[in-house]
Amino acid sequence: MGFKCGIVGLPNVGKSTLFNALTQTAAAQAANYPFCTIEPNVGDVAVPDPRLDTLAEIAGSGAIIPTRLTFVDIAGLVRGASKGEGLGNQFLANIRECDAIAHVVRCFEDGDVTHVEGKIAPVNDIETIETELMLADLESLEKRLTALEKKAKGGTDKEAKETLDLVMRALVLLREGKPARLAEVKPEERKLFNQLGLLSAKPVLYVCNVEEGSAKEGNALSAEVFKRAAEEGAKAVVVSAKIESEIAVLPPDEQKEYLEAIDLDEPGLNRVIRAGYELLQLLTYFTVGPKEARAWTITAGTKAPAAAGVIHTDFEKGFIRAETVAFDDYVKFKGEAGAREGGRFRLEGKDYVVADGDVLHFRFAN
Numbered sequence: 001m002g003f004k005c006g007i008v009g010l011p012n013v014g015k016s017t018l019f020n021a022l023t024q025t026a027a028a029q030a031a032n033y034p035f036c037t038i039e040p041n042v043g044d045v046a047v048p049d050p051r052l053d054t055l056a057e058i059a060g061s062g063a064i065i066p067t068r069l070t071f072v073d074i075a076g077l078v079r080g081a082s083k084g085e086g087l088g089n090q091f092l093a094n095i096r097e098c099d100a101i102a103h104v105v106r107c108f109e110d111g112d113v114t115h116v117e118g119k120i121a122p123v124n125d126i127e128t129i130e131t132e133l134m135l136a137d138l139e140s141l142e143k144r145l146t147a148l149e150k151k152a153k154g155g156t157d158k159e160a161k162e163t164l165d166l167v168m169r170a171l172v173l174l175r176e177g178k179p180a181r182l183a184e185v186k187p188e189e190r191k192l193f194n195q196l197g198l199l200s201a202k203p204v205l206y207v208c209n210v211e212e213g214s215a216k217e218g219n220a221l222s223a224e225v226f227k228r229a230a231e232e233g234a235k236a237v238v239v240s241a242k243i244e245s246e247i248a249v250l251p252p253d254e255q256k257e258y259l260e261a262i263d264l265d266e267p268g269l270n271r272v273i274r275a276g277y278e279l280l281q282l283l284t285y286f287t288v289g290p291k292e293a294r295a296w297t298i299t300a301g302t303k304a305p306a307a308a309g310v311i312h313t314d315f316e317k318g319f320i321r322a323e324t325v326a327f328d329d330y331v332k333f334k335g336e337a338g339a340r341e342g343g344r345f346r347l348e349g350k351d352y353v354v355a356d357g358d359v360l361h362f363r364f365a366n
Contacts, residue, residue, distance in 0.1 A: 239268030327357030
């Protein structure tokens with residue numbers, strides 16, 4: 001399942017530096033993990049998950065294959081992008097193809113790096129980009145409105161009526177200068193709402209790019225961003241793109257020494273990757289054996305047959321049951337055999353909703 005997080009930001013906020021660190025990290029991972037492909041503007045990175053190493057050690061797995069998240073570098077947006085300024089239409093189209101937005105915000109002072117707006121004001125920067133996304137959505141929906149209203153008035157097209165209702169909910173917000181993601185959408189309406197392709201409806205992760213000395217706790221500027229994120233139900237993380245670019249080119253053992261020297265527990269990119277994973281409401285299940293221990297990505301609420309389909313469509317079509325052990329039980333009883341003896345091995349059917357950390361083995365009919 002290809003989950004994409006588009007990295008956006010105004011020019012000179014450190015977006016490219018952060019993305020380059022991501023791609024360098026991905027390149028370094030290629031030696032250890034299969035299926036790590038990189039395109040010029042795409043970084044496909046492993047989601048850090050120590051549980052996978054634990055499972056592999058217990059099972060004596062020959063290979064470890066983590067789950068992945070794709071970051072897409074989207075060139076710097078500028079004021080007026082919704083009207084085509086700065087190749088805006090192309091950039092907005094790139095955002096539309098992503099599942100979520102990682103918005104890099106400048107939270108550092110540096111006289112040598114000019115700011116496109118002339119001052120360091122992260123909340124203003126957020127509003128500049130948010131405004132462009134909302135204007136693009138407003139124009140898109142208003143263009144579709146007349147035709148949709150005619151279709152809905154016919155009385156026979158139920159989907160047109162439902163779509164019109166969702167469009168009107170989004171338009172009320174957009175006309176008030178609020179993003180479409182604040183619209184109240186029921187779970188059963190989510191799929192149709194997502195089909196509207198609204199840029200301001202995408203979940204947002206604010207990445208506060210701070211100076212090196214603030215990489216652990218953040219600073220006053222990043223605090224403003226965290227406050228904004230809390231108010232709108234978004235997520236925020238602190239990272240120093242400069243530190244990340246230096247870490248990314250070091251061998252693993254030297255990375256650890258470097259982090260210890262600057263009093264950091266882990267690279268900031270790990271926080272960005274995990275936060276992106278959480279933002280998209282994803283979870284991980286595992287398949288474990290002597291050949292490999294592997295993590296698989298699914299959305300929260302996925303039932304067992306669909307989870308099996310992530311491995312292969314035949315697994316979903318012919319699904320019989322899922323042999324299931326919770327992660328904690330797998331560790332406690334030192335593997336599947338021990339879990340069986342301890343009564344913690346379960347057989348789950350088609351209605352089972354997979355839980356984060358489940359160790360699964362699927363049975364299916366050919």
